[in-house]
Amino acid sequence: MAVVLGPNRYGKAETRVVRVTRDGEEHRLKDCTVGVSLSGDMRDVHLTGDNSAVLPTDTQKNTVYAFAGKHGIGEIEEFARLLARHFTGAGPSVHHARVAVEEHHWERRGPHSFARASAETRTCVVHHDRDGSTTVVSGLEGLVLLNTTGSEFHGFARDAYTTLAPTRDRVLATAVTARWRHTAPPDTPGSPGAYDFGESHAAVRRCLAEAFAGTHSLSLQQTLYAMGSRVLETRREICEIRLSLPNKHHFLVDLTPFGMDNDNEVYVAADRPYGLIEGTVIDDAAPAPGPAWD
The missing domain is CATH 3.10.270.10 (Urate Oxidase;)
Known part of the structure; x- marks a missing residue:
């Protein structure tokens, strides 16, 4: 050996x-x-x-x-x-x-x-x-987003251990971690137009938040893709974005012991365990990233 x-x-x-x-x-x-x-x-x-x-x-x-x-x-x-x-x-x-x-x-x-x-x-x-040669990956952590409605989850696979009930209306919340790769720094020949990193960061953050708010979600995976797509379609200087979205579960509280109904109004925000949805949205014409994500 x-x-x-x-x-x-x-x-x-x-x-x-x-x-x-x-x-x-x-x-x-x-x-x-x-x-x-x-x-x-x-x-x-x-x-x-x-x-x-x-x-x-x-x-x-x-x-x-x-x-x-x-x-x-x-x-x-x-x-x-x-x-x-x-x-x-x-x-x-x-x-x-x-x-x-x-x-x-x-x-x-x-x-x-x-x-x-x-x-x-x-x-x-x-x-x-x-x-x-230079590669720049920008990002953010801890962008907390929440929709009180406009989110469903049903039609999922079931087996002997499945207890989750399907829902047509739920709270959807997450704390976004995002990383996005620049096609080229703004002062590099061939860069896709003039921009500065601060303006670019603010615009990407805005795209993520707007896509989350504006997507009627059938799954957090669908929302992730909508968020990444909004960034790539809006910002020419970005060629790839990686998203990590924990599903910050909100469960309805059972108020029947107190003689009360709970019409989707009172929730407990669970800390853990949580679902974790991760994915990458790519401009397929973009060059390979090399070590940029390490």
């Missing part, structure tokens, strides 16, 4: 950086968590302990802070691209850089006062190779 080194990478995970931009009396706040992973010619460090090709993870952390100070943090995709390009040029042993950023939202409450917003998080992952 031959034992060989397989794919590997290393980096600094979960570097928390907060950047305050002080434009006179009104300040702007960016609160991010950054993860860096580098890969390339790292054979010797694994096999012999030779660290000469290793850029310390502490250096990677310091670079995040230094770039936040030098360049500021605008759109997280642009910040991630700056870092990824820097790391692939940091030494001949680094062939590929992966930079992931989560942005934690704060709502303005005054010129220099903020309140932490909902649990929704904006995300991105950027991959950059030494040959200059």
Whole structure:
């Protein structure tokens, strides 16, 4: 049996950086968590302990802070691209850089006062190779959506263990995790028109919410496809979207012990277990994603 080194990478995970931009009396706040992973010619460090090709993870952390100070943090995709390009040029042993950023939202409450917003998080992952190729995947987590009606579930497969009753009217709720791949960054030759990542993110989020609200759902799977299709049909810069939709079940409470009817009005919101619906909607003309989703 031959034992060989397989794919590997290393980096600094979960570097928390907060950047305050002080434009006179009104300040702007960016609160991010950054993860860096580098890969390339790292054979010797694994096999012999030779660290000469290793850029310390502490250096990677310091670079995040230094770039936040030098360049500021605008759109997280642009910040991630700056870092990824820097790391692939940091030494001949680094062939590929992966930079992931989560942005934690704060709502303005005054010129220099903020309140932490909902649990929704904006995300991105950027991959950059030494040959200059870049892939950008934007996303969000924790977008909570709910329809009080307009959702059914019936005609499903049954076996000896099926107890679920079919329904023609139910509450449909989910907390969306979405990742979408850009055809090309907006400043790349051949990019599908001018846009910025902030405007694109807001538009994709709006498409997801509108499609969820406007789809008469016969299943959460059908709703997922409608949400993904709305994004691809509306936004030319997006070529693929992956969605993960937990079914946040709402069950009618039995009020008969209290001599009361429950005409689809009182529910218990179940925590777990929950159904988990996942799927990808693709522009079939789009190029293969490579490592973008890793």
